[in-house]
Amino acid sequence: MLEFFKIAFDLVIGLLGLLILTKILGKTQITQITAFDFISALVLGELVGNAVFDQKVGIIQILFAILVWGILIYVIEIITQKIRKTRPFLEGKPSIIIHKGKIIREHLKKNKLDINQLQHLLRSKGVFSIREAEYAILETDGSISVLKKSPYEPPTRQDYKMAEQKVRLPITLVSDGVLIHENLRESGFTESWLQSELKSQGVATYKDLLYAEWHEEEGLYVQEF
Template sequence: MDYAQMVLELIIGFIGLFIVAKILGKTQITQITTFDFISALVLGEFVGNAVFDDEVGISRILFAITIWGALIYLLETITQKWNLSRGFLEGRPSIIIHHGKISKEQLKKNKLDINQLQHLVRSKGVFSLREVEYAVLETDGTISVLRKSTYDVPTNQDLNLQPTEVHIPITFISDGVVISANLKQAGFDDGWLRKELHKKNIDRIEDVLYAEWLEGQGLHVQAQ
């Protein structure tokens, strides 16, 4: 393939994609939904075909980008004007934690496990699920967190309190399975864990959805 032709096609493809992105708006970049992700792959494939397939000319690739961009723009217009279409086309937010309780049904529906939920919550600066009153999984895959009033502002600095040592919560049970390494690291064993669960009227590990240990606050458990 002629390198000059390849460079020309790349430049034209880049300009075409840039124009489409500018027309569709910033939300296509900052809030990637499932459909947006597919759209990005398809547009990228259009340019790739133009570069590496000699039979695909520049005019065809520009035509394909224009039509696909028009379809995406039409879809965005529909979702903006008709509220009822948003749930079907863009999806709906899911309440993963409600009144401090993890919704196992919503976890399963959104293909999430406890470890992924912890990762999403930590990305919001919350290192313990016990601090969360509500957690909403947004349509773009991010999570919005509302802390319990006990853990919300004012901060110690606002109240002129002396700083205290901060501890990271340690997960002991996830989806009914004991994480032995974490248990040992914290200085406990299986016998201690079962005694603590028994105090909370839980006799089987399999009946626990999530359990974590936090120094100074003890064991936090949510049953299945």
């Protein structure tokens, strides 16, 4: 029983340590997985995993390992920010794989991509035919950025010479039956106003809502459970 308690305790400490480290290092460690970031994630997970199941390793060793690895990552991040020449090696660099509508075969081979994989990446960006792409850039995190040829680009308001329209973000007011008070205040409304609006739409209380959002142009949108 004591052994299971120790494993659980080590896991909690390891999780907290990794969470704090991720907060310090920033969101790019999660959202932009470069080759270096991938190695970092593997090593950190391995450190905690080995520490949990190795009886000779205690909490101090876990935290020390996380601290040292975190310092190494932080130092390398500083180096890449200050010394531009280190970025291609440590972070990689984008690669143009379609240039003026033509596939650059050498760049495909260099990045270990075949045509099927290229088509898959293009489809993820809404491009279902290679002929639609004017430029395609393989980013350092493995994603692709695509600039379509002019005939395949959707028309814009500017194309039709329409007046510009202000862009406003919708504000989530209710999520899973829970009222988000700070968003309601940010919108400039009160709970009594929301209750009145809901009654006009035949909803008894916000607790019956799966989701509700406010948009200045379109008003209140609600969806019940």
